[in-house]
Amino acid sequence: MEETENKQKNDEIMEALENVIDPELGIDIVNLGLIYGLEIEGSKCTVTMTLTTMGCPLSDMINNDIHQAVESVEGIDSCDINLVWYPIWDMSKMSRFAKIALGIHG
Template sequence: MNETETKQANEVMDALESVIDPELGIDIVNLGLIYGVEVEGTQCTITMTLTTMGCPLSDMINNDITQATESVDGVESCDINLVWYPIWDMTKMSRFAKIALGIHG
């Protein structure tokens, strides 16, 4: 990624903080669900996971992710690369998310 694409990737991460996991009520960035953001030209690829493999809300979250990503200047399309490894667990959550959910440690 060049400097502009790196800046856009950072802006995408910021925009993704507006995408709330409906089950937990915390954004997907602070939950640690986003494993990577890569911008190449006008295309953005988000590598991420979900808290559970059978998450029934994945379509809704995908739409929110696409809208947030495409709101960044210069990004015209979004591919979501859903992965199950590394497996998500609570250690991937930010301190903010842990406090919000009442988890200590």
């Protein structure tokens, strides 16, 4: 039962994160492939993610948007962001939608 609940909560959080837009690319962070994983413990969610480049600062705006999105999901009261640089992000992690939106073919 708990595994099913976590799967549903995972899906709800990912859906909420689709509303967080990378300001440089204008595409949401889920379709860009920046979200590497979610870990839910009780009412806390840890988002493991990366950025498109190391020089790209996690701006306060994106940080706040992630917290708001995750904490908007019923049953989630807090959010931690685990920023990682491995595996390195590349365009292959983007969804088909993101590639089309950015005019990338292949």
